[in-house]
Amino acid sequence: MSDSEPGSPKTAAVIGAGIAGVSTAMYLQRDGHAVTVFDPERPGSMTSYGNAGLIATYATLPTATPGILMKVPKMLMDPAGPLSLRWTYLPQLTPWLLSLVRNSAPDRIRRNALVKSLLLNRAWDDFRPLVEAAKAEDLIYAGGMLRVFRTDQAFEGMKARELDLMDYTKRSYELLNADEIRQMEPALEPIFPHAIYSTDSRNIRNPGRLTEVFADHFVAKGGTIDANAVTDIARTSDGKWRVKTDRAENVFDAVVVAAGSWSRRLAKKLGIRLMLESERGYHVMIPTPEQGLNRSVHFGEEGFMMSPMESGYRISTGVELAGIDAPPDYRRIRRAVGAAEGFVKGLKVEEESIWMGRRPSTPDTVPILGGVSRMDGLYFATGGAHIGMSLGPTFGKIIADLVAGRDPGIDLEPYRPDRW
Numbered sequence: 001m002s003d004s005e006p007g008s009p010k011t012a013a014v015i016g017a018g019i020a021g022v023s024t025a026m027y028l029q030r031d032g033h034a035v036t037v038f039d040p041e042r043p044g045s046m047t048s049y050g051n052a053g054l055i056a057t058y059a060t061l062p063t064a065t066p067g068i069l070m071k072v073p074k075m076l077m078d079p080a081g082p083l084s085l086r087w088t089y090l091p092q093l094t095p096w097l098l099s100l101v102r103n104s105a106p107d108r109i110r111r112n113a114l115v116k117s118l119l120l121n122r123a124w125d126d127f128r129p130l131v132e133a134a135k136a137e138d139l140i141y142a143g144g145m146l147r148v149f150r151t152d153q154a155f156e157g158m159k160a161r162e163l164d165l166m167d168y169t170k171r172s173y174e175l176l177n178a179d180e181i182r183q184m185e186p187a188l189e190p191i192f193p194h195a196i197y198s199t200d201s202r203n204i205r206n207p208g209r210l211t212e213v214f215a216d217h218f219v220a221k222g223g224t225i226d227a228n229a230v231t232d233i234a235r236t237s238d239g240k241w242r243v244k245t246d247r248a249e250n251v252f253d254a255v256v257v258a259a260g261s262w263s264r265r266l267a268k269k270l271g272i273r274l275m276l277e278s279e280r281g282y283h284v285m286i287p288t289p290e291q292g293l294n295r296s297v298h299f300g301e302e303g304f305m306m307s308p309m310e311s312g313y314r315i316s317t318g319v320e321l322a323g324i325d326a327p328p329d330y331r332r333i334r335r336a337v338g339a340a341e342g343f344v345k346g347l348k349v350e351e352e353s354i355w356m357g358r359r360p361s362t363p364d365t366v367p368i369l370g371g372v373s374r375m376d377g378l379y380f381a382t383g384g385a386h387i388g389m390s391l392g393p394t395f396g397k398i399i400a401d402l403v404a405g406r407d408p409g410i411d412l413e414p415y416r417p418d419r420w
């Protein structure tokens with residue numbers, strides 16, 4: 001990278017102000033670098049705004065397992081099911097889908113889960129310093145995550161599909177019976193005989209606000225936020241990076257692309273092919289019931305999550321493959337959430353707001369993290385998909401280590417941005 005020594009202060013551009021970009025900016029700033037974050041949207045207002053708020057240390061399972069793939073045709077036909085596809089988008093999606101299917105082979109699933117678990121194992125250790133620095137402790141609690149099942153069949157199916165992988169990747173969990181569920185969550189209707197409890201996951205009461213609080217802290221410490229979209233990135237003749245917006249051009253020692261689902265477009269300008277698709281997901285906010293839940297609860301048969309948030313209950317679900325730009329289709333989530341009324345005592349499914357977000361997803365479900373060969377000073381921090389909120393600070397810490405020339409403490413080969 002340029003002519004500055006490893007470890008010496010540098011100028012750095014971070015593209016994207018979601019949890020990945022803002023956490024990276026904070027970690028770079030802690031090393032004394034002069035950091036500018038580019039984003040035309042408010043920090044934390046895109047995908048990092050509306051997720052379920054779990055620091056999901058349990059989540060090593062990939063999107064596609066052989067069991068799930070068998071169910072795809074039925075899921076696509078179900079108008080309230082969690083999976084949907086815009087058929088007009090299928091031609092563009094095909095390479096990614098084929099790679100997803102290749103990655104559903106049992107040996108790939110185990111390898112990819114292990115690779116993700118190495119990041120998840122350190123997620124809270126990397127989160128905590130940022131939460132403490134930004135004095136955002138009130139936005140986090142250690143509630144874990146409960147997945148409940150009404151039927152023996154769904155519970156046994158989950159066990160057959162997932163427990164072996166949970167054990168292989170050393171996730172901590174407990175299997176609970178109806179009595180134990182009732183003790184943990186008295187507000188649930190007594191219709192769930194089975195649950196799996198992920199003990200060490202943490203919960204964010206408002207992920208959008210947490211990202212915003214991080215960004216405010218970054219600015220208070222002298223960081224810059226430039227509210228313009230980056231239109232181009234190019235290498236200068238002396239090995240630095242020119243970052244262009246419609247308003248200006250600036251040169252930096254280092255550039256980090258953390259633009260979520262939009263990162264693929266920026267990578268293309270640099271001649272790098274990212275296998276990155278937008279896995280769109282939805283939420284509906286409803287009023288907090290009188291007797292509340294103590295943590296996020298996932299309903300196994302319906303496939304949606306209910307999370308107590310700072311202002312109301314968030315029901316989130318959905319994997320819609322339709323590209324970045326297609327308008328939202330709220331019909332599925334609206335059909336799905338009706339079922340929630342019978343699950344929690346006194347719950348009223350009255351829609352207060354509805355939202356769609358775009359998970360940046362790779363077909364191997366492994367994030368895109370690290371530098372690019374023969375492009376010193378260029379880094380990527382994206383591809384967090386279903387665990388992108390959990391991993392933002394880990395992305396940031398690892399990128400800061402690379403920029404500083406420190407050992408990031410992890411072999412980054414599996415996450416290479418130029419692996420396709």
Ligand SMILES: Cc1cc2nc3c(=O)[nH]c(=O)nc-3n(C[C@H](O)[C@H](O)[C@H](O)COP(=O)(O)OP(=O)(O)OC[C@H]3O[C@@H](n4cnc5c(N)ncnc54)[C@H](O)[C@@H]3O)c2cc1C
Nearest residue numbers: 016018019020047048051052054230260281387388389390
């Ligand atoms: C329904 C749902 C539930 C979820 N639940 C969880 C959960 O419980 N736990 C979890 O860990 N994860 C969860 N996720 C996933 C998580 O929300 C995402 O992986 C994560 O927020 C991605 O963060 P990001 O910073 O990469 O992207 P984003 O938050 O999307 O931020 C990317 C930013 O880049 C900006 N940008 C784009 N192009 C440019 C450009 N050219 N120039 C400048 N800026 C640009 C965008 O404006 C945007 O602000 C969920 C997602 C969904 C949809």
